[in-house]
Amino acid sequence: MEELVEQYRNNQIDKDQLIQTLMTQYGAQVTRLAYSYVKDVQIAENIAQEVFIKCYKKMHHLKKNTAVKAWINSITVNKCKDHFRSGWVKNLNLNAKFMHRLRGTAPSPETELSQRIQHDELTEEVLALPFKYREAIICYHFQEMSINEISALLKIKVPTVSSRLRRGRQMLKERLEGDRK
Amino acid sequence: MKDRLNDFSKKSTLNDIQFSEKSRQQVMQRISAINKKRRYAGWGKTTLSAAALIILLMIPGYFVIDSLQNQTSTPEENLAVEKDQAVTEEASEITPETPPVEELEKRYRDLVDPEIDGLEVVNYNSKDELINTFTEVMSQNLAEQTADDFFREADGDLYVSESDKPVYFSTENDYDLTKNSDTQFELAQTVENQLSGRYRINITYQYQDDHWTIRERKVNFPESQ
Numbered sequence: 001m002e003e004l005v006e007q008y009r010n011n012q013i014d015k016d017q018l019i020q021t022l023m024t025q026y027g028a029q030v031t032r033l034a035y036s037y038v039k040d041v042q043i044a045e046n047i048a049q050e051v052f053i054k055c056y057k058k059m060h061h062l063k064k065n066t067a068v069k070a071w072i073n074s075i076t077v078n079k080c081k082d083h084f085r086s087g088w089v090k091n092l093n094l095n096a097k098f099m100h101r102l103r104g105t106a107p108s109p110e111t112e113l114s115q116r117i118q119h120d121e122l123t124e125e126v127l128a129l130p131f132k133y134r135e136a137i138i139c140y141h142f143q144e145m146s147i148n149e150i151s152a153l154l155k156i157k158v159p160t161v162s163s164r165l166r167r168g169r170q171m172l173k174e175r176l177e178g179d180r181k
Numbered sequence: 182m183k184d185r186l187n188d189f190s191k192k193s194t195l196n197d198i199q200f201s202e203k204s205r206q207q208v209m210q211r212i213s214a215i216n217k218k219r220r221y222a223g224w225g226k227t228t229l230s231a232a233a234l235i236i237l238l239m240i241p242g243y244f245v246i247d248s249l250q251n252q253t254s255t256p257e258e259n260l261a262v263e264k265d266q267a268v269t270e271e272a273s274e275i276t277p278e279t280p281p282v283e284e285l286e287k288r289y290r291d292l293v294d295p296e297i298d299g300l301e302v303v304n305y306n307s308k309d310e311l312i313n314t315f316t317e318v319m320s321q322n323l324a325e326q327t328a329d330d331f332f333r334e335a336d337g338d339l340y341v342s343e344s345d346k347p348v349y350f351s352t353e354n355d356y357d358l359t360k361n362s363d364t365q366f367e368l369a370q371t372v373e374n375q376l377s378g379r380y381r382i383n384i385t386y387q388y389q390d391d392h393w394t395i396r397e398r399k400v401n402f403p404e405s406q
Binding site for chain 2: 141
């Protein structure tokens with residue numbers, strides 16, 4: 001992927017081609033990461049779209065030797081946190097849903113039901129963890145990032161990442177083993 | 182547990198989530214709109230530059246004509262023109278409406294009372310992150326003061342303070358809203374509840390950058406004085 005970015009810098013490929021490749025390569029990963037924060041497929045896809053639009057706009061800021069995956073993950077995490085912080089995003093989503101209903105293009109209840117994901121037991125419990133433990137567990141065990149990469153992505157110290165992972169695992173253990181008793 | 186987590190990336194149902202073709206097309210449509218807008222912006226810039234050049238050329242001409250006119254007009258006439266200008270300037274000033282005090286108070290409450298796990302704040306890791314969000318609704322000074330008064334940092338995590346709790350004005354009871362200036366209002370209310378007792382709260386609102394923010398909050402507990 002880094003070679004492709006280099007080709008873009010050397011004007012061998014254009015911006016549109018690069019963004020298409022980024023979406024092919026990282027689209028699903030970005031959507032899954034966003035989903036782990038917002039727990040809604042449609043919102044996760046909307047955030048993923050915003051991420052790639054931002055990538056497109058900021059592509060020229062991408063410095064040489066910057067890891068593309070880390071850059072995209074960082075934009076995704078920031079977009080997800082923005083989603084929770086800004087009231088206007090919530091209003092925007094509500095308005096969008098309301099407008100869909102008005103125009104009659106809203107998915108039917110049956111379609112909405114089929115869009116819901118039935119998760120396995122472990123995923124269910126991971127998604128039910130408090131925010132800060134969930135993001136650490138998802139980054140380490142699902143996105144397979146190193147502790148140092150998570151520390152850089154979430155802007156927290158390495159020992160904090162380790163302690164959150166430890167506490168997250170402990171909570172999962174208690175919940176999963178508690179359910180079986 | 183570790184074994185199950187080791188397989189998590191392969192076996193989790195999160196892998197069923199995909200970036201749909203529809204989303205991909207929507208991104209490309211938006212990119213095409215961005216490019217179109219940029220092209221028009223380019224044209225706009227050229228037109229604007231040309232207009233600016235014409236205006237620049239007109240300025241010396243205007244001064245010449247103006248000075249010639251001043252030489253021929255009387256001091257009384259000049260005074261009348263100045264008065265007219267003052268009236269026009271006054272009329273063109275932006276006059277913001279009154280601050281949306283109840284909406285601002287609700288947003289203030291939501292921000293200073295975040296989701297917590299025990300005493301640990303769930304969605305923020307530092308006071309800086311809090312202050313950054315607080316400034317959407319309040320002044321920088323108040324944001325810093327609020328973060329210092331009601332939160333504490335320890336071991337890279339953020340906790341709510343055990344001792345101090347924020348107090349609010351009651352949107353259900355009467356309050357006085359005084360206009361200090363076109364861009365500044367002050368709210369005053371005496372509140373009494375079982376939790377905090379009786380207190381007087383004064384909140385100053387400031388209009389800047391096209392929106393209202395909370396500039397200052399003062400709370401007095403007369404009984405404790």
